[in-house]
Amino acid sequence: MKVENMKLPFSRYGSYLVISPLYGRNRDPKSLYIRHIRGGDEKDGAIFKIELVRGNQEIDYEVEWAPHVLKLIATDGSLDIVECCFSSDRTIRIKGADVGVKLTAITGSYDYALAFPDQTWEINSFLQERRFRIIPLEGDLNVDAPFEVDKSKHITVHCDPNPISKTFDMAISEYQLMFQHDHALEMPFRDNAEQAANDYQQWQENTLQVPSSFQKGHDLASYITWSCVVKPDGLLTRPAMYMSKNWMTNIWSWDHCFNAMALSEHQPELAWDQFCIFFDQQDDSGALPDFLNDQWALWNCCKPPIHGWTLKHLMKNTAFVTLEKLAEVYEPLVKWTKWWLRYRDDDLDGIPQYNHGNDSGWDNSTIFHKGTPVESPDLSSFLVLQIEVLAEIAGKLGKLDEANEWMLKSQELLSKMIDHFWDGKQFTAKRSGSHEVIESDSLVLSIPLILGKRLPAEILTRLVDDIKHKGFLTEHGLATELPESQFYKHDGYWRGPIWAPTTLLVVDGLIASGEKELALEIAKRFCKMAATSGMAENFNALTGEGLRDPAFTWTSSVFLILGHLLLEK
Template identity: 55%
Template structure:
C-alpha cells in the first residue's frame, strides 16, 4: 500500500518521531522530522529534509510512502530512503544523492562532535537529544556556536561513490543507550515490514471491496501507538500523528473496542489509561499526553457502554480486570451526579460543549450549563453495567442499588426531556427549552426498548432526517446552523456513527444499521480516515489520519458488512 504523506504521516509503532509534510515559519514548506511529545500546541519540527546533489544544490523530489519505507524519488531515478529501525532510530540510505537536515533551532540548541565521529544535536525546545551516526558516506556539519547556542545547524549527509550513504538518527534524553550491532538497510526494511505484517494479522478483516480503507486504517492504528512515557502510564494510541497528538477520554474508547478481539491487553490499556489519572473526586482528565493532562473539561461517560461492548468481544476481561475497573467506574459515575447537578433535580448537566464531546453542538448555542438527554442515557447504561459487574464480583447489595439508580434515572430522564413528542435539551436551573436540530438528541436510542414503543419509533424515524448518502450528519441539513465544515454542526463523525448503528441494532433495525455502516465505510474507503466528513459530499475534513475513524471503520466493516470474500 502507498499513502499520501501530505495527509498521513510516516511513523512506526511506539515512536514519538514522525516524518510529515508541514510548513514551518522561517524554514518553509516541505518534509520534516518531528517530535510529537508535549501535545497538539506544537507540531514539534526538528529537522527539515532536503535532497542535495554533488554541488550541494537542492534537488526536487516526489514522495512515495508505504508503512515501512519512505522514498524520495528524483526525476533521474535517484532514490533516498527512510526507515525506522526502532521507535527511536530513523535510518537514511541513498546511492546517488545526499540529504540535508536543517535543524529547526531555538534558544540554547547546539551540536557537538563525539569522540567516535558521531554528532550530538541537543534540542532544548523539544527537550530531546539526537545522535547522528554515519555508517557509510560523509557527514558535513555547519553549526557555528555563538554565546549560548549554535546560530544554525545544517547537516549534509553525502554518499561516496563506492558505498553510497547510510546514516542513523537516534533520539535520547540523557545518555545515548548502547546501540545494537549494525544491520544493513535492507534488513532493517524487512524487519519493519515484518512488524507491520504482524499487526495486520491481528486486525479485524473486512470485505475485499474495502481493501484501500482497510489498508489505511490498519497502518494508521499501527503507526499512531506511542510507547509508555511520562504521564502515559501504558502504551497509548494517539488520535493522530498529524496535529491531534494526545489521547482524549472518549476517543480512546473506540480504539479499545477495535482492539478488543485480537489484542485484548492493548485494548485494556487504552481503556484504563485515563483511570490511572482519575482525580479523587472521580472526574477523568479531558486529554493526556506524555507531559501533561488537561482538567478544564472532561468527556462524556461512555465508558460503561464501551466496557459492555468490549466484554461482548473478548473473554479477556475477567474477574481481575473487573476488580480493577469497578471502583474507578463507580467514582466516575458518581462524579456526574454529585458535581454536575447544580440545580439538584437529579439530572446531570454539561458545563461546556467540550464536556459532551460535541464541542460546538447547537444544544449549547444559547449558553451553558445544559441538561442533555444523551448524558443521562450514558449514565443509565453505565449504572446497569456497574450492577452487572457488582453481581460478578459478589457485591450483590451494591449491584441492586446500581440497578435501582439506573431505573430511577431512566424514569426521570423521560419525564424531564420528552417534551411535545420529542427529546429536547434544557438550560439547567431554568429548564428552558434550547432549540436545536442536533443529532445528539437522538443518542438516547442507545437505551433501546427501555424507552418504550412511542419514543423508540420517534427516534428511529427522526434519524432518517439526518441520513445522507454518506451517513449521519450531526446537524439536520435544513437547520439554519448547518455548516459543511462546522465540526459538530453538520459533518459526519465516526464515533456517533458507531453509537447510533449499535443503537439501531439493539432495536432490531438491522437493515438500517447495515445501510448506515455501508455508507460510512464506502465514504471512508474513498476519502480516507479523516477526523470528520462533509455530510453532503463525503469529503474528508480536518485531520486526515485519525485513529478513532480507522477503528470505527474496521469495526463496522467487520460486524455489519457481511461478505464471503474477506481480506485475508
C-alpha cells in the same frame, strides 16, 4: 505522490518520531520534516527540515510511501532516491545513492550541536526537551553548527555519498539524557525495513476483517492504527494509541474507547490498556482528564461517560475481561460515575449537566448555542447504561447490595430522563436551572437510541423514524446537524459533518432497538465513504470529502468495527 499530498504521517508502532509535512502550521507544506510528538499538539515538534542535495544544490523531490519505507525521489530527471525507515521505535535510518541529504535543525534558545570522538554528533534540543544523536554509517557527514554566546547559531547536517560506493547511510536516534546504541543499525538497511514491514503485517493480520470491497480502507485503517501507537512514557503508563501523528497528537477521554473496541477481539490486552489508561490518571474527585500525552494532562474540561457502554462491549470478550479485570476497573468506574452525579448537577434536579460543549465531545453543537450549563439527554443516557453496567459488575463480584442499589439508580435516572427531556415528539436539551428548552437540530438529541428497548415503544419508534426520515441520513452517513438547519456548515465541526463515533453510537442503538437493517445500511454508507475519502477526522455530510486531520485513529477503528459488522451480517 507529491510532498504536499502526503497526508499520512510516516511512523511506526511505539515511536514518538514522525516524518511528515506540517499542514496547518506556519511552515511550507511542500517540505518534509522529521518531527517529535512528545508533549502534545501545542507545538508542531519539527526537528529537521529534509532536503535532497547534490553538492550545494537543492533538488525538488516527490514522495513514494509504504508502511515500512518512505522514498524521496528526485525530480530533476535523475530519479535518484533517498529512503527512510525505522530501525527501532527511537531511530530513523536514511539511505541514498548518487544524491545527498541536508537536514536543517529547527532550533530554539540554547540548542547546540556537539561532536563525539566516535564521529557521531549530539544535538541538544531545549526546544523539544530531547537530545538527538546523528550517526554516520556510510558516506561523508558534515555538521555546520557555529557556537555563538550560548547556542549554535544554526545547525545543518549534510550527508553526501561515499565517492567510491556512491551511497550514504545515516541514522537519527532520540533520547532524553544518555544515548544507547541501537543495535539494529548493525544490520543492513533492507533488514531494518523488512522488520518494520513484518511488524506491520502482523498487526494487519490481527486487525478486524472487512468486506473485500473495502480492502483499500482496511489497509489504510490498519496502518493508521499501527503507526499511531506510542510506547509508555511519562504520564502514559501503557502503550497509547494517539488520535493522529499529524497534529492531534494526544489521546482524549472518549476517543480511546472506540480504539479499545476495535482492538478487543484480536489484541485484548492492548485494548484493555487503551480502556484503562485514563483511569490511571483519575483525580481523587473521580474526574478523568480531557486528554493525555506523555508530558501533561488537561483538566479544563472532560469527555462524556461512555465508559460503561464501552466496557459492556469489552465484556463480550469474556476470556480476557475476567473477574480480576472487572475488580480492577469497578471502583474507578464508580468514582467516574459519582463525579457526574455529584459535581455536575448544580440545580440538584437529578439530571446531570455539561458545563461546556467540549465536555460532551460535541464541542460546538447547536445545543450549546445559547450558553451553558446544558442538560442534554445523551449524557443521562450514557449514565443510565454506565450505572447498569456497574450493577452487573457488582453482581459478578458478589457485591449484591451494591448491585441492587445501582440497578435502582439506573431505573430512576431513566425515568427522570424521559420525564425531563421528552416533549411528546422528541428529546430536547435544556438550560440547567431555568430548564429553558434549547432549539436545536443536532443529531446529539437522537443518541438516547443507545438505550434501545429500555425506552418506551412509542419513543423508540419516533427516534428510529427521525433517523430514517428527518434528514440526518445522507448518501454518506449521519450528519451531526440537519443539512436544512440554519446553523449547518459543510466544515462546521459538530454542526454538520459526519463523525465516526456518533455513527457507531447510533448504529449500536439501532441494533439494540431491533433495527439492524437500517444500522447496516448506515454502516455501509460510512465505510464506503471512509474507504474512498480516507480516515479523516470528519467528513462533509453532503459530498463525503474528508475534513480536518486526514489520518485519525478513531475513524479507522470505527471503520473496522462497522466493516466487520457488515462482514458478519
